[in-house]
Amino acid sequence: MAAWFHRPKYTIVRKTTERSETKIPEGMWVKCEKCDSILLKKELDDNLSVCPKCGLHSRITAKKRIEILTDEGSFVPMFEDVRSVDFLGFPQYKEKLESSIKKTNMTDSVLAGTAKINSMDIALAVTDFFFMGGSLGSAMGERITALIELAIRENLPVIIISASGGGARMHEGIMSLMQMAKISAGLGKLADKGLPFVSVMTDPTGGGVTASFAMLGDLNIAEPEAFIMFAGPRVIEGTIKQKLPAGFQRAEFLQEHGMIDYIVVRKDMKNAIHQSLSTMLNKEKYAGRA
Amino acid sequence: MADEHIQILEFEKPLAELKKKIEELKVYAREKNLNVDAEVKPLEERAGKMRDEIYKNLNSWQIVQIMRHVKRPKTLDYVALMIDDFQELHGDRSFADDKAMVGGIGKIDGISVMIIGLQKGKDTKENLMRNFGMSQPEGYRKALRLMKYAEKFNMPVLTFIDTSGAYPGIEGEERGVAEAIARNLMEMSRLKVPIIVSVIGEGGSGGALGVGVGDRVLMLKYATYSVISFEGCATILWKDATKAAEAARILKPTAKDLFELKVIDEIIDEPLEGAHKDYEYTANNLKTAIVKYLKVLVKIPLNRLLEERYKKFRNMGIYERVEQQAQTAKEEADNA
Numbered sequence: 098m099a100a101w102f103h104r105p106k107y108t109i110v111r112k113t114t115e116r117s118e119t120k121i122p123e124g125m126w127v128k129c130e131k132c133d134s135i136l137l138k139k140e141l142d143d144n145l146s147v148c149p150k151c152g153l154h155s156r157i158t159a160k161k162r163i164e165i166l167t168d169e170g171s172f173v174p175m176f177e178d179v180r181s182v183d184f185l186g187f188p189q190y191k192e193k194l195e196s197s198i199k200k201t202n203m204t205d206s207v208l209a210g211t212a213k214i215n216s217m218d219i220a221l222a223v224t225d226f227f228f229m230g231g232s233l234g235s236a237m238g239e240r241i242t243a244l245i246e247l248a249i250r251e252n253l254p255v256i257i258i259s260a261s262g263g264g265a266r267m268h269e270g271i272m273s274l275m276q277m278a279k280i281s282a283g284l285g286k287l288a289d290k291g292l293p294f295v296s297v298m299t300d301p302t303g304g305g306v307t308a309s310f311a312m313l314g315d316l317n318i319a320e321p322e323a324f325i326m327f328a329g330p331r332v333i334e335g336t337i338k339q340k341l342p343a344g345f346q347r348a349e350f351l352q353e354h355g356m357i358d359y360i361v362v363r364k365d366m367k368n369a370i371h372q373s374l375s376t377m378l379n380k381e382k383y384a385g386r387a
Numbered sequence: 388m389a390d391e392h393i394q395i396l397e398f399e400k401p402l403a404e405l406k407k408k409i410e411e412l413k414v415y416a417r418e419k420n421l422n423v424d425a426e427v428k429p430l431e432e433r434a435g436k437m438r439d440e441i442y443k444n445l446n447s448w449q450i451v452q453i454m455r456h457v458k459r460p461k462t463l464d465y466v467a468l469m470i471d472d473f474q475e476l477h478g479d480r481s482f483a484d485d486k487a488m489v490g491g492i493g494k495i496d497g498i499s500v501m502i503i504g505l506q507k508g509k510d511t512k513e514n515l516m517r518n519f520g521m522s523q524p525e526g527y528r529k530a531l532r533l534m535k536y537a538e539k540f541n542m543p544v545l546t547f548i549d550t551s552g553a554y555p556g557i558e559g560e561e562r563g564v565a566e567a568i569a570r571n572l573m574e575m576s577r578l579k580v581p582i583i584v585s586v587i588g589e590g591g592s593g594g595a596l597g598v599g600v601g602d603r604v605l606m607l608k609y610a611t612y613s614v615i616s617f618e619g620c621a622t623i624l625w626k627d628a629t630k631a632a633e634a635a636r637i638l639k640p641t642a643k644d645l646f647e648l649k650v651i652d653e654i655i656d657e658p659l660e661g662a663h664k665d666y667e668y669t670a671n672n673l674k675t676a677i678v679k680y681l682k683v684l685v686k687i688p689l690n691r692l693l694e695e696r697y698k699k700f701r702n703m704g705i706y707e708r709v710e711q712q713a714q715t716a717k718e719e720a721d722n723a
Binding site (some may be wrong): 119145151179181182183185186187188189204232234235236238239242267269270271272273274275276277279281282283284285286288304305307308309310311312313326327328329331332333336337339341342345354355356367 | 570704
């Protein structure tokens with residue numbers, strides 16, 4: 098335990114993951130990826146996986162996200178019967194699906210259903226980065242579209258929380274691309290009905306997810322420092338042969354460039370969304386042309 | 388021979404060599420005033436057979452090569468051959484005029500339409516001007532402006548897809564290329580005029596889909612449409628971009644594949660050796676199909692048109708439905 102007090106002064110460049118694996122007793126302690134602080138795992142969990150020292154918002158599972166965001170026990174999962182199929186015979190897809198199902202105890206990369214936030218009824222979908230990068234395939238497309246249609250029928254606001262680094266799931270070829278159009282068309286119907294859509298972008302949100310539902314919110318909200326992109330930084334670097342500026346594609350960068358309404362820390366997310374939705378749906382507001 | 392100046396694809400080489408030999412033989416015979424008809428005839432028959440064999444059994448990668456042929460017609464070539472009174476319209480009214488996304492008004496078979504298409508260059512000079520057909524956010528916003536314009540004047544929209552994708556650069560991220568594409572997906576799904584999409588060359592991912600939502604989606608025989616570039620897919624799978632041919636096989640990106648997957652409505656025929664061999668033939672086929680669908684679509688009442696367009700995309704996706712009961716039983720078995 099005390100070994101890190103005696104680290105030689107000038108050898109700093111080591112892989113953090115290796116270091117944390119060797120020096121920290123498994124399970125009890127974790128190290129912040131950003132500020133290197135050694136934290137009690139329980140302390141980090143109690144703080145919603147946000148580093149109490151530097152405020153880094155670590156990635157969390159969809160289940161954890163729902164726990165944090167919704168009223169206790171209010172989430173009713175739906176459309177779980179919709180499952181991915183390896184219809185292209187794509188290398189490793191079956192194996193990846195099976196191992197992801199085992200690892201995450203989810204049936205695909207999104208949880209969808211109804212829930213309450215501060216007693217307000219909502220339709221909620223949360224994608225999970227730990228299930229194949231939170232990628233968008235036919236199953237996610239169907240679950241989210243079915244959820245939007247349910248919201249239209251039952252007059253509910255829709256909240257989608259993205260943690261999808263990979264964007265469209267290439268293992269489903271063109272069909273994954275079409276899911277972008279499918280969900281966006283659903284959101285068009287929702288908009289026609291005058292119902293609000295809140296998009297929450299968390300670390301990471303990329304590719305076909307960003308270029309479809311994630312950017313279409315009446316409210317586009319992000320967590321601090323969340324990595325949000327269209328093209329991956331390596332692709333851009335490879336194309337333009339330049340180093341990318343610091344802070345590029347972080348939530349603050351997107352807000353600076355007008356793509357995001359506001360950034361809110363994890364513990365305040367629930368109340369912030371509730372407050373905004375309450376204002377938008379307030380019955381006492383100006384009646385206008387109606 | 389004009390053909391000599393045209394790029395010969397790898398799989399065409401044996402045929403090209405045979406053709407060259409026949410040509411040489413003919414030239415030689417002419418010079419020496421010999422009659423070689425008896426020798427030439429079987430050779431020409433063999434060449435014809437070879438040609439049929441090659442093109443009857445094209446694999447995905449060979450189709451990709453035809454799609455990438457330098458002389459393949461581009462959006463403005465089709466516009467020139469299909470559209471009367473075309474007037475190009477420029478700019479997104481907000482930031483710039485994206486030359487990788489062209490647009491304008493004109494008439495097809497007497498019907499006024501809005502044309503929007505991704506435009507690659509014919510040579511290096513034009514490609515630099517067109518950014519190799521890779522649009523920036525302002526290209527998608529220009530497209531949306533023109534679609535709203537079409538809606539206002541009740542003109543059907545024809546879009547043409549030919550791009551490797553939206554341009555991956557710093558400015559694109561700054562100006563929100565993801566937002567621009569997303570917005571188009573939503574707005575195209577409910578635009579109050581008919582939309583016919585034609586994939587004429589390369590259908591590259593989100594950058595293609597950004598003008599790809601419509602009532603009918605047509606695709607030329609040797610065009611491709613894919614969620615990821617074949618080289619990119621090969622790099623992810625095998626860390627080796629040279630295995631792109633294998634990726635092209637797996638991704639099922641050809642017109643035939645997409646027709647079978649019900650992503651497109653019709654395959655438009657090209658000359659056996661590709662659209663570059665006969666622009667007029669290809670443009671005529673495409674025009675005939677577009678006009679055929681336009682005449683059907685303009686008669687459909689708007690509500691139904693929009694509902695059918697919604698359903699078309701809403702029904703896309705291949706997944707299975709697991710019986711909930713069986714699922715519960717399985718979970719119990721897993722837990723036991």
